[in-house]
Amino acid sequence: MGTATPPPAQAQQTIEVAEPIESQKRPVKLTGKPELIREFLARFDVFLFDCDGVLWQGDKLLPKVVETLDVLRNRGKQIVFVTNNSTKSREDYKKKLAKLGIQAEIDEIFGSAYSAAIYISRVLCLPPTERVYILGEAGIEAELRSENITFLGGTDPADSGPMTPSDYETFGPDPTVTVVLCGLDRNICYKKLARAYQFLQNPNCRFLATNIDSTFPTHGKLFPGAGSMSAPLTYMLGGRQPVSLGKPSQAMMAAIEGKFRFDKSRTCMVGDRLNTDITFGIEGGLGGTLAVLTGVNKEDDFLKEGAEVVPDAYLEMLGDLAY
Numbered sequence: 001m002g003t004a005t006p007p008p009a010q011a012q013q014t015i016e017v018a019e020p021i022e023s024q025k026r027p028v029k030l031t032g033k034p035e036l037i038r039e040f041l042a043r044f045d046v047f048l049f050d051c052d053g054v055l056w057q058g059d060k061l062l063p064k065v066v067e068t069l070d071v072l073r074n075r076g077k078q079i080v081f082v083t084n085n086s087t088k089s090r091e092d093y094k095k096k097l098a099k100l101g102i103q104a105e106i107d108e109i110f111g112s113a114y115s116a117a118i119y120i121s122r123v124l125c126l127p128p129t130e131r132v133y134i135l136g137e138a139g140i141e142a143e144l145r146s147e148n149i150t151f152l153g154g155t156d157p158a159d160s161g162p163m164t165p166s167d168y169e170t171f172g173p174d175p176t177v178t179v180v181l182c183g184l185d186r187n188i189c190y191k192k193l194a195r196a197y198q199f200l201q202n203p204n205c206r207f208l209a210t211n212i213d214s215t216f217p218t219h220g221k222l223f224p225g226a227g228s229m230s231a232p233l234t235y236m237l238g239g240r241q242p243v244s245l246g247k248p249s250q251a252m253m254a255a256i257e258g259k260f261r262f263d264k265s266r267t268c269m270v271g272d273r274l275n276t277d278i279t280f281g282i283e284g285g286l287g288g289t290l291a292v293l294t295g296v297n298k299e300d301d302f303l304k305e306g307a308e309v310v311p312d313a314y315l316e317m318l319g320d321l322a323y
Helices: 034-042 065-074 090-099 112-123 139-144 166-171 192-200 227-236 249-260 272-284 299-303
Strands: 046-049 078-083 109-111 131-137 151-153 177-182 206-209 214-220 219-226 267-271 289-294 314-317
Touching: 065 078, 078 090, 078 249, 090 109, 090 139, 109 112, 109 249, 112 139, 112 177, 112 206, 112 249, 131 139, 131 192, 131 227, 151 192, 166 192, 177 192, 177 227, 192 227, 206 267, 249 272, 267 272, 272 289, 272 299
Parallel strands: 046 078, 046 267, 078 109, 131 151, 131 177, 177 206, 267 289, 289 314
Antiparallel strands: 214 219
């Protein structure tokens, strides 16, 4: 019986196989790679979206954002808009989203002003006899009202303008003001900081911040962020830091998770900023993080040697998901 002749050797073919995203040490660029995009999207049921720098810049909607959100909704993905901008309430954000052509329910929006209101009412359980002093704008006021929290400061004209001789005499600790809450305040002045500092002389007064972002991206540029409002108080108080209720604080993650009851392992954080959005997702133990390059951080920030915060994947812009 003869020996079977082996089949002729076939020419070797080089087959490029994409390494699974989960095992890669460097972030995967998804732009222009439909197969990797499909693989990435299949891993998640919930997407948490930052807004400024991801969906829009200032009042300008970024390309193909509406189409991308429609793609995700049509695939059964849950969407939550998570923003550190405290100048707007959830109702304000719903109106802005609608104006830009993005349909959203108010329960799909979770801002830092709302996060702070939830923390004050449901964690601190502030009694009706105690008040919050606001260093911030109307968005904070609206969310505190929604939780029936009594406040002062904020947009009150009495807190604007120069200090008067009587201010120096009357400003001081107040036992009824047991929280100072700092957010982005585009009308910040010495008088507001002086009053907040005096309230914080009360040892029972808590120091909170909607978020501590150093800068605020808008209209394609960076401007002072909410962290720039609380930083002078931190300096006055000898380094005392506020409790932050915005990204990357895990107090905010706990509030979001408690409300939406999602599976963290099937949830992805999408953002433009490494030290807030991407850190928020990583420290929160989410299944993935996705960076876009239309806001604060750029490619070199996480591809360089020794980068401290690295997303799982990234895109030139969010609209690249709608391939």
